[in-house]
Amino acid sequence: MKLQDERIRDIGLDHLRALAAFMVFSWHFTHAWYGYPVSFEGAPSVFFLAILDEGHTGVALFMALSGYLFAKILDGRSMNYLAFLARRGLRLLPLLFVMLFVVGVQQYFAGNDVLAYLQSLPYGLIEPSLPNGGWSLTVEFHFYLMLPFLLYLCRKSPLLLLSAILLAISLRGYLYMRNGSVFWPAYWTLTGRIDQFILGILAYQYRSLFIKKHVLFVLSAVAFCLFYYCFDRLGGFYQFNGYPSPTPLWIVIPTLEGAFYGLLIAYYDNSFKSSLGWFSQFVGKIGQYSYSMYLLHFFVVFWMADYIHRHIMDISYYYTAQLWALLCFLALVPVTFASYHLLEKPFMNIRVPYIKRATRPPVAVGA
Template sequence: MHRLPGLDLLRAWAIVWVVLFHSYVVGGLGEDFAWLGNDGWMGVDLFFVLSGYLIGYQLLAPLARAEPLAWRAFYRRRAFRILPAFLVVLAVYVVWPALREAPGLAPAWQFLSFTLNLLIDYGHDKAFSHAWSLCVEEHFYLLFPWLAWWLVRRPSPRKALAVGLGVVAFGMAVRGYVWLHAMAPVMGQPGPAFGLRFVEGIYYATWARLDGLLAGVALAALRVGRPQAWTQLQRHAGVVLAVGLGLLALAWWLFRERLGLWPSVAGYPLLSLALALCVGASTAMPARRAVPGAGWLARVSYSVYLSHKLALHAVATWWVGPWQLNGLVAFAFYAAGVLVVGAALYYAVERPFLRWRERLDGRRPQVTADIGAAA
C-alpha cells in the first residue's frame, strides 16, 4: 500500500527522539549529546497525533460514505498489529529479570489488561514502564470507534466540536487538579514524591493524555468532512508547517519547567496542536523528497519502541561498561544495539503477523477497503 514519505519521516523522527530521551536508563548520552534527548518525551505526543490521524481517517472515511463500520475487522487488525511483538517483549521482561533496565516490574496482568498506566507504582516498578503509552493507545482503539459511530449517526459539527473541546477541557481540569492537590503539597520537600505524582497522576493517566490523539482525529475529520479545506491546507503546506513549528517552539519554551503548573495544564494541548499542524503539512510531501532510510525506520519504529530499553541495557552491560567506551564510540554502540534488536523483533515477529493479517484481509476485499484505506 502507498506510504506517505512525510508521515514516515515524522514517525522516524519520533522514535529517534524517544530513544534519545530514554538513554537516561544507561546514564545518559554524556554532556556532548545530552541536548539531543532532553525533550525527547515529545516524540510520544507525536506518535499520539499520528495514531489519531491514521486511525481516525480509517474509521471516519467509511462512516462518512454511509458504509457500516467493520468492527470485528478493525479490532482484529489492531490485535495483529499490536499484540505479537508486545507479548514477546513482555515475556522477555518476565522470564529474564537480568535483561531489565530496572529491577522492579509491575505485575504481568497490568500489562496484559493494559491498565499499567493507571495502576503503576512508578517508584518501584520502572522496568518496561514505557508501555504506558501503548495502554493509552489501546484505550483509544477500544473506545474511539464507538464514539465515531455515535457522532456520525446524526452528524453535527457543533456536537463534534463540543465533544472535542470537552475532552480538552476535561484533561486540563484533571491535570490542574492533580497538580494543585497532589503535587503542590510536596513541592520543595526532599525526596521523589513530586516527580512520582507527576508521572502517575498527570503524565501516564489516559484521561489526562488524550490531547495528541484528539488533535490527530481532528485532522482526519477535517480531511473527511471538509475536503476543500483539506486541499487548501495541502496547497499551503509550507505556511502550515511554519505555523506548526512556531507553536512547537512556543510549547518547547513553555515546557522549560516541565513539572510546573502551566506546562501541565496548557502545555499538552498547545504541543498537540503544533504537532497536528506539522502532520497535516507533512501529508503534502512529495515522494521524490523522501529521506533515505526514513521509511524503513518508520516501519520498524513500533518494534524499536518496545525493545529499545532492553537493547540499551544490554549494550551498557556487555560492551560499553566492560570495555569502558565513551563519547561517539559508545553512542554508535547504543544506536547499533537499538536498531539490531528492534529490527530482529520486527522481522521475526511483527512482520510475519502483519503479512498473515494481510492474507486474511485478502479474503475480505470489502474489509480491506473499509479499514485499510490510510494504513
C-alpha cells in the first residue's frame, strides 16, 4: 500500500509538471518572440486564461516543484553532495548536450559563426545564456550550489528560509533603485528565482496547512489569476512600459509566483489520491516527459504556429490559437516519449545513491 501511495503522489506531481510544460509551450505557440500569430495587446476575457497568455510563468511552477520535490525526498535525511550533483548531471546533461548540438548544427546551416557559438557555451555555467530554455538549467544549477545551505537552515527552523526570501526581495529592491529596472535579474537569474525554490521547500514543510483547504486554494487561485490578468492587460512580459520592463512589480513577482505555486503543489499533492485511470496516467506521462518537451519544443513550436496560421486557418484570435496550441502540444507527446526513453531514461538507470542516512524522523503528512 505504501508503494502504491507513493506512486499515486508522484503521478500528482507529474500532472503539475504537465501543466507547467503546457503553459510554456502555449506561451511560445501563441506569441513567439514578437506577438505572432497572437498580438501581445490585451488579455483573454476569461481571466484565468491569463496564466496561459503569460505562460512564461510556467517556469516558476517548474522551479517551485523542484524545491518541493527535493524537500520531500530529503526530509529527515542527509545526502552525499557530490553523489547528488553526479545524479543531477546524469539526469539533465545528456538531453541538454543533444539540444546544444542540434542548435550548433542549425547555426552551421544558417551560415552563423559556429566557433563563436561553441565559445559562448561555457558562459552558460554563470550567465543565463544557453539557448532553447537552457538558461533555466543554469538557474537550477545555481540552486543546487545553495541547496546544502538551504537544507541546513530548514533543519534549524524552516522559518529561517523566510530570511533568505526577504534578503532576495531587498536585493531586488536595491537593484531597482540603482538601475531603474529589475526585470532581468528577477526573471533570468537566481536573484529572482530563489524565492520559488525556497517557497517550494516551505510548501512541503508546512503542507499540513493546505490539506483539503479547498476554499483557501480557490481564493488564492482566483487572486493569482486576477493579478496576471491585470498584468497581461497592462502589457505583460514584453509590453509593460517597454522591454525590459521598468515596473517595480518585478521586485515581488517571483515571490507571488512562488507563494501560489507552492500552495498549489502542496494542496494538490496532499489533498487527493490521483486516479490511476487512463486519463490521469496519460497526463502523468506528459509530466514525466516534460523535460524533453521543455527543451525540444523550441525546434518546432514557432514553425507549427506559423504553418497553421499561413496554410490552414487564421489563428490570430486568442481562443483559436489556444486550441491549436493544445493540439500541437499533444502531437509532440510521441516525440517526447521517444526522447525520454532514448536520451533520458538510460542515464537515469545509472544509479548514483546520494541519500546517506536519516538525521531525524520524517514529519508525517498532516502532522
